[in-house]
Amino acid sequence: MNKLKLNKLQKLPVKQILTFVLLFANFICWSQEEDRQRRLEEQKARLQEEIRQKELQLGMQRKKEKDVSKIVANQKEKIGLQLKLIRTTEKQKKVLGNSMYINQVKVNQLKNDLQILKEDYAEMIEKSYKSRSEQSRAMFILSADNFLQAYKRAQYMKQYSTFRKMQGEEIKDKTSQLETYGAKLGVQKKEKEKLIAESEKEKQDLEKERQEQERLLNSIKKDKKKIIAEIRKKQKESRAIEKQIERLIREAIAAANKKSGNASNTTTFVLTPEAKEMANDFRSNRGRLPWPVEKGALTKRFGRQPHPLEPSIMIESSGVEISSERGAQARAVFNGEVSDVQMAPNGTATVVIRHGDYLTTYSNLSNVSVGKGQKVSTKQAIGSIHYNSFTGKAVLKFLIYQNTNKLNPQSWIKNM
Known part of the structure; x- marks a missing residue:
């Protein structure tokens, strides 16, 4: 014992x-x-x-x-x-x-x-x-x-x-x-x-x-021809806006490189030490960037995909579309400088923000609260998203580029 x-x-x-x-x-x-x-x-x-x-x-x-x-x-x-x-x-x-x-x-x-x-x-x-x-x-x-x-x-x-x-x-x-x-x-x-x-x-x-x-x-089903015609019309308008954005990017690269004495290069930014640091910061936040709207739902993905109403028609999306509510504001996803502000043929505006050799674009804005050359900070409001009273939606078209290369925003924005 x-x-x-x-x-x-x-x-x-x-x-x-x-x-x-x-x-x-x-x-x-x-x-x-x-x-x-x-x-x-x-x-x-x-x-x-x-x-x-x-x-x-x-x-x-x-x-x-x-x-x-x-x-x-x-x-x-x-x-x-x-x-x-x-x-x-x-x-x-x-x-x-x-x-x-x-x-x-x-x-x-x-x-x-x-x-x-x-x-x-x-x-x-x-x-x-x-x-x-x-x-x-x-x-x-x-x-x-x-x-x-x-x-x-x-x-x-x-x-x-x-x-x-x-x-x-x-x-x-x-x-x-x-x-x-x-x-x-x-x-x-x-x-x-x-x-x-x-x-x-x-x-x-x-x-x-x-x-x-x-x-x-x-x-x-009876109105299929009319629907297909409407889809193609929308695609044409979307391509026109994307071409305008690509032109703005090429012009921004040319202007920046000319300023630094490299006028011959029109496809990639020649980075200053400060711009290189900005690009590195942006890259290191991949997958963690905030949404370009405070509240919203992803309604169009990046890349080639069948149209939601007519699967026989394939559409190509250079960025993403985010649907929000009336009065929604677009906001910068990262610190940067406004490279350009342009009006589209349909009367809406596009804002391009530069982050080193990366650029983010915000289209379908009814009005803009920033100007070219202005410094912006993460989550800063840059303009109101156009509200369509018939659809009841305010849709932001958001794209990311590195130089002239389109990137998939879904891999950059947190939980998108």
Whole structure:
């Protein structure tokens, strides 16, 4: 018996260290799960706001009922947002499920530890009760064969008393932990039930929207020729604006290089040390640049893609289009200098901002609040985005270039 109890006492510090390590590891896992849940909540809130804006736009369009094809295009954007919302909710359920599993494992572990501790503690109390008299304790010490053995027995009695007290404290601590994790699991179960209900509603809303879209698509099949003609007209206008931007960029390169004594180079910027530093800063922020609008939804991707209304027609997008609400402001995505401000044939303006040998362009502005040569800072408003009262949208056309090379904004803007 003595050897067994002494062994327990000798191993106690190791147990405490292991317990601390396990608790710390659980805390790290829990913190990571909490962080993921927070990010998903932010993403979900943004998607819900975008869907709300899209519903307002659809409501305005349905009242006018002038161009069904535009309603369908807007509806397709809303369906895309709803799909993203469903995927976000599913991710939330998965993250919550993982967190619940970790907490359940901890609860099971605590229950097991608590049972062992209580059994061990009960055994110690029983043995202590049997030898509770001061006389029996004194006899245990005095019956030693020699002084050294008597000293060791006295030390053992002291350590045994301390250990029993520590066991009692550990039982209290683990009982408290068990109550905490149990309460946490209760909250998480309610949260999961809420997410399941939300997910089901989101899926039902999506199905209704798809049925409505199918009805509208069937109604516009008769006007296919008219729709194709309208698409081609819009493509022509878009190409004209892009050609104007490319001309502005070439002119900006030529002017900058002429100023630095390199007039022969018209395709790449010859960078000063300051401009080189700006370019390096811009490049190092790839994937982390802010959106060029405070609130908005991506409605046209970069590159070659089928038209959303007529898949047989392929369209080429040199940048991206972002739909926002009435009164939305375009804003600079990085520090730089306004290289040019130009008016398009349709009466809207384009602003070009230079960041070393990188350029960002902002088109479809109804008015501009910056001028050529002006220094701008990240997120600074540069002009109002033109609002189309019929579509109920303010659409910003946003492009990124390095010299004359078009870049995909989706790989530069955060979470685009």
